[in-house]
Amino acid sequence: LYRMAAQYKDKIGYKGHLLIQPKPFDPLRHQYECDAMSTMQMLRHFGMERTYKLYVKPAWSRMVGRPYHHDVYMASAFRMLGLVDTAEVNGLSDTCAVNVHDATLVMKCYMEQKTGSFKSGMDYGHGGFTLSCRVRRESFEPRDMFHGMILTMDTYACALKNAARILSDGCFARNLQQRYISYKSGFGEKLDKGSTSLEECEEYIRNHGDAQVHSSRQEHHEQMFNYY
Numbered sequence: 067l068y069r070m071a072a073q074y075k076d077k078i079g080y081k082g083h084l085l086i087q088p089k090p091f092d093p094l095r096h097q098y099e100c101d102a103m104s105t106m107q108m109l110r111h112f113g114m115e116r117t118y119k120l121y122v123k124p125a126w127s128r129m130v131g132r133p134y135h136h137d138v139y140m141a142s143a144f145r146m147l148g149l150v151d152t153a154e155v156n157g158l159s160d161t162c163a164v165n166v167h168d169a170t171l172v173m174k175c176y177m178e179q180k181t182g183s184f185k186s187g188m189d190y191g192h193g194g195f196t197l198s199c200r201v202r203r204e205s206f207e208p209r210d211m212f213h214g215m216i217l218t219m220d221t222y223a224c225a226l227k228n229a230a231r232i233l234s235d236g237c238f239a240r241n242l243q244q245r246y247i248s249y250k251s252g253f254g255e256k257l258d259k260g261s262t263s264l265e266e267c268e269e270y271i272r273n274h275g276d277a278q279v280h281s282s283r284q285e286h287h288e289q290m291f292n293y294y
Contacts, residue, residue: 119148
């Protein structure tokens with residue numbers, strides 16, 4: 067079916083990308099497209115990664131025990147991000163985005179990977195964000211949808227400002243660089259580039275002793291994030 071859709075796209079002369087939404091538990095158990103990585107692997111296996119991009123709903127990542135922004139980050143890192151669905155998931159129902167912390171995580175990786183309109187109108191496809199403002203069942207008046215749209219837009223507008231400040235200050239980038247600085251020179255660089263062997267690793271440990279483990283300072287980074 068994916069091949070047929072791609073062939074039809076070429077037949078009618080459509081120049082954009084087709085979108086696939088990774089979605090776990092649809093309806094009750096895991097499927098082939100359960101997350102970003104499995105979907106990207108399927109597309110690469112069948113040679114269709116240039117035709118399709120991912121339509122990611124971050125809320126689904128949390129349903130399979132991963133961080134909220136995980137699939138957005140992975141799809142963006144592999145240049146496969148096509149669209150982000152901002153809807154939250156409450157049980158099995160979509161609701162309006164309200165969590166600024168989660169939205170900031172999404173906007174941060176969206177901007178720093180340079181796959182979005184922040185750089186040049188979507189580097190690796192056509193898309194951006196879809197608001198998906200679905201109100202609660204008991205909110206049935208027309209103005210409820212109006213307020214739902216405002217709520218979602220304000221949530222992501224605030225997240226955009228937060229992410230811009232984080233990237234502008236560069237504190238997270240500097241800390242990440244410091245965390246992996248041992249891979250920039252010496253034996254760590256050889257290891258990172260794959261130019262060493264298991265025997266060389268053993269010899270290095272014999273000569274230099276056990277590796278000195280450094281704290282990840284996870285709590286400090288979370289405190290910094292909350293500051294923004």
